[in-house]
Amino acid sequence: xxxxxxxxxxxxxxxxxxxxxxxxxxxxxxxxxxxxxxxxxxxxxxxxxxxxxxxxxxxxxxxxxxxxxxxxxxxxxxxxxxxxxxxxxxxxxxxxxxxxxxxxxxxxxxxxxxxxxxxxxxxxxxxxxxxxxxxxxxxxxxxxxxxxxxxxxxxxxxxxxxxxxxxxxxxxxxxxxxxxxxxxxxxxxxxxxxxxxxxxxxxxxxxxxxxxxxxxxxxxxxxxxxxxxxxxxxxxxxxxxxxxxxxxxxxxxxxxxxxxxxxxxxxxxxxxxxxxxxxxxxxxxxxxxxxxxxxxxxxxxxxxxxxxxxxxxxxxxxxxxxxxxxxxxxxxxxxxxxxxxxxxxxxxxxxxxxxxxxxxxxxxxxxxxxxxxxxxxxxxxxxxxxxxxxxxxxxxxxxxxxxxxxxxxxxxxxxxxxx
Numbered sequence: 001x002x003x004x005x006x007x008x009x010x011x012x013x014x015x016x017x018x019x020x021x022x023x024x025x026x027x028x029x030x031x032x033x034x035x036x037x038x039x040x041x042x043x044x045x046x047x048x049x050x051x052x053x054x055x056x057x058x059x060x061x062x063x064x065x066x067x068x069x070x071x072x073x074x075x076x077x078x079x080x081x082x083x084x085x086x087x088x089x090x091x092x093x094x095x096x097x098x099x100x101x102x103x104x105x106x107x108x109x110x111x112x113x114x115x116x117x118x119x120x121x122x123x124x125x126x127x128x129x130x131x132x133x134x135x136x137x138x139x140x141x142x143x144x145x146x147x148x149x150x151x152x153x154x155x156x157x158x159x160x161x162x163x164x165x166x167x168x169x170x171x172x173x174x175x176x177x178x179x180x181x182x183x184x185x186x187x188x189x190x191x192x193x194x195x196x197x198x199x200x201x202x203x204x205x206x207x208x209x210x211x212x213x214x215x216x217x218x219x220x221x222x223x224x225x226x227x228x229x230x231x232x233x234x235x236x237x238x239x240x241x242x243x244x245x246x247x248x249x250x251x252x253x254x255x256x257x258x259x260x261x262x263x264x265x266x267x268x269x270x271x272x273x274x275x276x277x278x279x280x281x282x283x284x285x286x287x288x289x290x291x292x293x294x295x296x297x298x299x300x301x302x303x304x305x306x307x308x309x310x311x312x313x314x315x316x317x318x319x320x321x322x323x324x325x326x327x328x329x330x331x332x333x334x335x336x337x338x339x340x341x342x343x344x345x346x347x348x349x350x351x352x353x354x355x356x357x358x359x360x361x362x363x364x365x366x367x368x369x370x371x372x373x374x375x376x377x378x379x380x381x382x383x384x385x386x387x388x389x390x391x392x393x394x395x396x397x398x399x400x401x402x403x404x405x406x407x408x409x410x411x412x413x414x415x416x417x418x419x
Contacts (some may be wrong), residue, residue, distance in 0.1 A: 082312030089273030108368035124308030132274030203269025207234030278332035
């Protein structure tokens with residue numbers, strides 16, 4: 001039991017006149033290991049004890065309100081901090097979540113970590129063969145968890161075409177609508193679409209890419225998704241656009257498709273495949289491509305070596321998801337006898353996309369609160385802002401891998417991308 005606490009004004013550290021809390025000591029050591037130099041965290045613990053860690057600007061204040069969430073943070077910092085914010089048991093001064101998470105990730109990027117974090121990564125990497133087995137049954141369940149949420153939720157923050165992936169900001173002043181249109185056309189150029197080509201869209205979402213390829217490029221598109229809600233909306237949109245004869249939206253796992261296609265596109269789906277299935281995925285792409293076929297895989301990636309999924313993201317947002325390292329993707333592509341024709345790396349485009357989504361979400365938060373509750377809103381805010389900061393201060397990027405079965409399937413220069 002905590003006794004009376006006194007404070008040292010110069011250091012900001014609390015001193016117990018009696019028994020100290022083991023959990024507060026653990027969290028203090030954690031905080032001091034992470035916040036070493038790139039800004040200052042002033043953390044108030046449940047007892048009133050204050051920990052001041054780091055140096056310089058910015059200075060961010062935060063408070064842990066009860067001993068239970070304190071213990072969760074000490075045992076599992078990633079999950080505990082996310083759950084603490086979601087439940088309102090960890091608060092940030094001025095609700096500056098972006099400043100707080102930016103400070104965390106900037107320090108971690110510069111090598112300031114606690115040994116517990118490294119241990120969790122090491123254990124998590126060894127467990128991936130068990131935790132990322134996305135078979136047909138678990139894949140459907142994982143997709144439903146996120147993509148079968150209310151359509152009204154996505155109306156709040158996505159663009160009119162419902163593009164739920166990284167936009168392409170060709171100009172600094174592009175708005176979200178323009179940047180998402182840029183993305184689709186950039187991908188279409190890489191696919192070298194010609195009228196009448198059969199295109200497979202793996203993870204077709206709400207049908208935006210299929211509509212663009214069919215309407216503007218004359219393609220015949222098969223879109224597959226495991227989400228009932230996405231299937232319903234994408235099918236309706238194709239019908240309303242008068243393109244039902246050229247767009248076939250199916251609820252089907254990519255592993256079950258027995259046809260061949262001139263082109264394959266997959267935008268924002270590879271993150272749900274899971275590392276143990278990479279050979280299956282690229283092997284299936286090879287099987288489904290015609291001899292002259294071309295595929296474009298657009299995915300979030302990591303610029304550092306293989307790691308693990310944030311436990312908060314895995315538990316609450318994208319169960320079964322994993323962000324690949326380039327070494328993991330390219331090795332599977334090589335093993336399956338495919339040619340990597342082109343690789344493009346987008347860096348801060350997703351940070352700008354996520355910032356636009358977060359701003360729109362905040363503007364429509366009353367609607368989100370009416371659909372769900374305050375806890376859901378705090379969870380969704382944490383997800384969007386943490387993801388943004390991972391692109392600004394962390395190691396996340398976007399990969400666009402153009403692949404084929406033969407090395408003469410696409411032109412030998414990139415000039416065709418700029419026509």
